[in-house]
Amino acid sequence: MPEDAASLRIVFENSGDEKRVLLADLVAALSGFLDHFGVKPLVGERLYDIIQTGDGRTKLSRLLKACGYSDNPEGFFTELLLLLGKADGTATISMNGIELPPPMLTAILEVILPGNRIFSITSTEQLEKVANIAVADADRAAMQTVIDTYPVRLSMHTIRQMRVSPHVAYQYLPFRRELDTVGHTNTWIGQFHQGLLEQMYQNRVIFLMNMSCPVYCRFCFRKHKESRNEKNPTPADVKQAVAHVANSPSIKEIVITGGDPFMNRANMACAIDLLKDIDHVQTLRLATRAIAYYPHMFLADDAKLLNYVKRKNLELQKRGKRMEVATHFIHPDEISPQSLTIITDLVNSGIAVYVQTPFLNNCNDQGPELVRLFSLLRGAGAELHYIYIPCSPIHGNSVYWTPISKGLTVGRYLRAHLSDRVIPRICTATPIGKMDWHTSGWAVEPVAGNDHFMWIRSPYTPDYFKHFAPVANEMENIRVNAEGTIDIQYMAQIGDPSLFLGARPPKPGGGAAIPRQRTDAILPRIFAGEHIAASIVDTGSSTVSRVHETRVEIAAECAEADLEYIRGDERITDAVIVSGQDVTDSLFQIRHIIRALAAIPHVNAVRLRSLNFNYAPESYSPVVIDTLGGLNSLTMVRPLRLEIETQFLVADEFQSAHTRLARRLNNQGITVYNNTPLLGGINDTPGAIHRLAYGCRNAGIEFHHLYVAGLPIQDHWNTQHPVALYDVVDIATRVRREGSGREIPRYIFRTTLGEVDFGLSATIVGDGAHLSVRLLPYELAYFKALSPDFTWPEEVRVDDDGKPIVPIAGLLKTTDFQLS
Ligand code: SF4
Numbered sequence: 001m002p003e004d005a006a007s008l009r010i011v012f013e014n015s016g017d018e019k020r021v022l023l024a025d026l027v028a029a030l031s032g033f034l035d036h037f038g039v040k041p042l043v044g045e046r047l048y049d050i051i052q053t054g055d056g057r058t059k060l061s062r063l064l065k066a067c068g069y070s071d072n073p074e075g076f077f078t079e080l081l082l083l084l085g086k087a088d089g090t091a092t093i094s095m096n097g098i099e100l101p102p103p104m105l106t107a108i109l110e111v112i113l114p115g116n117r118i119f120s121i122t123s124t125e126q127l128e129k130v131a132n133i134a135v136a137d138a139d140r141a142a143m144q145t146v147i148d149t150y151p152v153r154l155s156m157h158t159i160r161q162m163r164v165s166p167h168v169a170y171q172y173l174p175f176r177r178e179l180d181t182v183g184h185t186n187t188w189i190g191q192f193h194q195g196l197l198e199q200m201y202q203n204r205v206i207f208l209m210n211m212s213c214p215v216y217c218r219f220c221f222r223k224h225k226e227s228r229n230e231k232n233p234t235p236a237d238v239k240q241a242v243a244h245v246a247n248s249p250s251i252k253e254i255v256i257t258g259g260d261p262f263m264n265r266a267n268m269a270c271a272i273d274l275l276k277d278i279d280h281v282q283t284l285r286l287a288t289r290a291i292a293y294y295p296h297m298f299l300a301d302d303a304k305l306l307n308y309v310k311r312k313n314l315e316l317q318k319r320g321k322r323m324e325v326a327t328h329f330i331h332p333d334e335i336s337p338q339s340l341t342i343i344t345d346l347v348n349s350g351i352a353v354y355v356q357t358p359f360l361n362n363c364n365d366q367g368p369e370l371v372r373l374f375s376l377l378r379g380a381g382a383e384l385h386y387i388y389i390p391c392s393p394i395h396g397n398s399v400y401w402t403p404i405s406k407g408l409t410v411g412r413y414l415r416a417h418l419s420d421r422v423i424p425r426i427c428t429a430t431p432i433g434k435m436d437w438h439t440s441g442w443a444v445e446p447v448a449g450n451d452h453f454m455w456i457r458s459p460y461t462p463d464y465f466k467h468f469a470p471v472a473n474e475m476e477n478i479r480v481n482a483e484g485t486i487d488i489q490y491m492a493q494i495g496d497p498s499l500f501l502g503a504r505p506p507k508p509g510g511g512a513a514i515p516r517q518r519t520d521a522i523l524p525r526i527f528a529g530e531h532i533a534a535s536i537v538d539t540g541s542s543t544v545s546r547v548h549e550t551r552v553e554i555a556a557e558c559a560e561a562d563l564e565y566i567r568g569d570e571r572i573t574d575a576v577i578v579s580g581q582d583v584t585d586s587l588f589q590i591r592h593i594i595r596a597l598a599a600i601p602h603v604n605a606v607r608l609r610s611l612n613f614n615y616a617p618e619s620y621s622p623v624v625i626d627t628l629g630g631l632n633s634l635t636m637v638r639p640l641r642l643e644i645e646t647q648f649l650v651a652d653e654f655q656s657a658h659t660r661l662a663r664r665l666n667n668q669g670i671t672v673y674n675n676t677p678l679l680g681g682i683n684d685t686p687g688a689i690h691r692l693a694y695g696c697r698n699a700g701i702e703f704h705h706l707y708v709a710g711l712p713i714q715d716h717w718n719t720q721h722p723v724a725l726y727d728v729v730d731i732a733t734r735v736r737r738e739g740s741g742r743e744i745p746r747y748i749f750r751t752t753l754g755e756v757d758f759g760l761s762a763t764i765v766g767d768g769a770h771l772s773v774r775l776l777p778y779e780l781a782y783f784k785a786l787s788p789d790f791t792w793p794e795e796v797r798v799d800d801d802g803k804p805i806v807p808i809a810g811l812l813k814t815t816d817f818q819l820s
Pocket of ligand 1: 217
């Protein structure tokens with residue numbers, strides 16, 4: 001029988017369903033997937049080594065051969081359908097010892113189980129049928145209670161993914177242990193609500209537009225039936241909430257969320273159309289997980305909803321406002337071509353997409369899976385915003401909980417192995433607002449007599465809540481500490497008692513105040529020209545510098561051998577191009593380098609360092625912008641994302657020209673980010689950095705790094721004008737408390753051995769001005785893997801755990817407290 005006409009049978013073992021599919025359709029789906037998406041980041045190293053390059057048919061024939069079915073697609077698919085018929089989300093699927101990646105299997109299941117329906121599951125039997133699972137007799141009654149207590153909804157997209165990925169099934173399939181009653185009875189949100197509006201922060205509010213979601217995550221903080229069944233607000237309620245915003249000039253941002261706000265188009269349209277005419281509103285943030293678990297919602301009817309979002313963004317832009325889309329991804333098995341298409345399309349239209357990732361026990365809590373996930377999302381154009389630790393401490397969620405120490409350990413892993421541009425902030429959402437670990441908050445001590453709770457130092461003060469949420473100050477589980485900030489009780493396990501840092505003493509008085517200085521004092525040195533950073537290992541070249549496992553800095557006048565260095569190391573994902581003149585004056589060389597980098601599959605981001613963005617924005621002529629736009633390539637596979645790295649020292653440097661320029665670049669899908677050195681006497685106060693962070697946000701520039709110490713300019717200036725570590729915590733506290741969550745930079749030390757996060761991946765050694773930092777992510781093997789001849793530099797000491805300790809200049813430690 002010719003291949004086209006043959007049909008194969010699949011029997012779903014648990015659901016009892018049976019289907020026939022054309023072999024030709026299966027072959028087309030698999031070869032189509034391999035043709036377009038058969039790249040290492042999506043299919044994994046092992047499978048990529050088998051299929052290699054070429055067209056889909058060629059890759060398929062290599063896969064058939066490796067699976068023991070050379071030139072025998074019928075045999076291959078017969079076995080695969082047998083395996084897919086048994087697939088119930090408990091195990092990965094392998095053939096001939098080769099693990100088949102879930103995104104590839106999902107593409108095949110799109111042929112076998114087509115459609116994009118949503119299922120509301122109300123019985124155990126229905127669940128078994130839809131998910132192809134078998135619930136044991138002894139568990140059936142409990143499962144029914146779970147379904148009755150915590151509603152279940154699934155999309156066809158998740159059903160296909162769940163069957164072939166335990167990590168996806170873990171997120172959406174109900175399970176018996178949801179009946180555990182450890183944890184809070186229900187979510188604590190509610191204390192700041194007025195109708196659909198929730199205000200936990202001075203400068204932003206949340207609009208809860210719709211109470212349900214197309215799919216229900218089992219770890220959701222709103223998982224209880226009571227939350228799911230709350231009455232939806234109406235456009236009249238939306239108008240009331242908008243009136244509150246109109247009367248509150250301090251509110252700059254609105255987070256439009258739910259549930260999924262896109263499920264209530266009337267409310268969504270009403271909110272966007274009214275908010276866009278309020279002068280003081282700057283940003284609308286639309287939150288939806290549907291991009292991951294129900295992409296069809298955006299893509300149906302010729303991408304009607306996606307086009308609506310893009311249209312509304314243009315209307316907002318005309319009024320000088322911005323739209324952002326927030327979404328969740330947890331594990332790389334969730335990545336689908338549909339999701340990546342949506343992200344890329346939004347970013348190319350000037351809409352920032354940022355990702356928040358709940359940290360789930362036994363799912364994404366090791367590190368390598370997050371490196372893969374974040375790298376894929378970044379290539380498509382997304383920003384990585386937060387990792388939330390731990391998962392919400394409410395009934396039915398305990399399987400997902402991790403101790404705090406595990407989240408911080410993974411943070412260190414990411415610092416060593418992931419591009420700095422995609423390292424999210426590690427934060428915890430306390431009942432009075434978020435805090436970022438070891439900058440704006442920390443664990444103080446266990447709550448006496450209650451093993452389940454700890455005191456967390458938050459960045460918030462009683463004064464902060466007085467005007468917009470006085471109820472926060474009446475909560476019983478808070479106390480005001482000696483610094484004047486609020487400690488709040490939080491339910492979690494610490495995992496490592498040394499992470500209880502205790503209380504920070506009040507700021508020591510005395511000492512000569514450093515006179516405030518203007519930036520003029522330092523600008524001549526800054527304008528003297530940019531150079532690539534010092535290399536952490538020998539690259540054999542003065543024009544390429546290795547600054548991280550994933551990153552090089554390369555001079556615009558680099559040689560072919562430098563490109564060869566990059567070509568020869570698959571771990572390099574990012575290249576920062578530095579020119580003594582500036583990007584805008586070196587476009588010819590830069591274009592040449594970018595074209596060469598575009599041909600290197602493992603490089604997915606090029607970053608152009610440009611002081612001109614700040615100090616000579618007019619040098620970005622229409623031709624320059626157009627050229628840069630043409631070099632930017634956000635795609636699902638083989639992306640080469642272009643970003644501009646600039647530097648602002650103080651908020652006074654921002655002009656309207658920066659906002660216009662950032663917008664024009666954003667509309668080409670190009671992100672602009674800022675790195676600021678903290679300079680003693682110039683910008684080292686909470687007020688200065690808060691204003692700077694606000695200036696970045698206002699201009700559409702991402703505040704990436706606030707360098708606490710270690711840049712050459714800091715080694716020069718701060719030795720005479722040192723920065724107090726106490727002030728760094730105060731700065732982080734103020735920015736978190738009074739800024740948008742989207743304004744928060746990473747607080748970074750640069751050292752001769754690479755970069756580390758203040759508080760998170762580095763600890764301070766010494767006292768006074770004689771300080772070193774212990775680098776927690778790195779040890780000798782890390783550097784030897786980059787350069788086998790590596791030996792510790794002379795000034796480096798090594799502690800008993802093999803962690804390097806590196807001297808750092810220009811800082812002052814004034815208390816015994818670990819972070820200050
Ligand atoms: S998308 Fe968000 S709100 Fe909806 S179920 Fe999942 S976690 Fe909950």
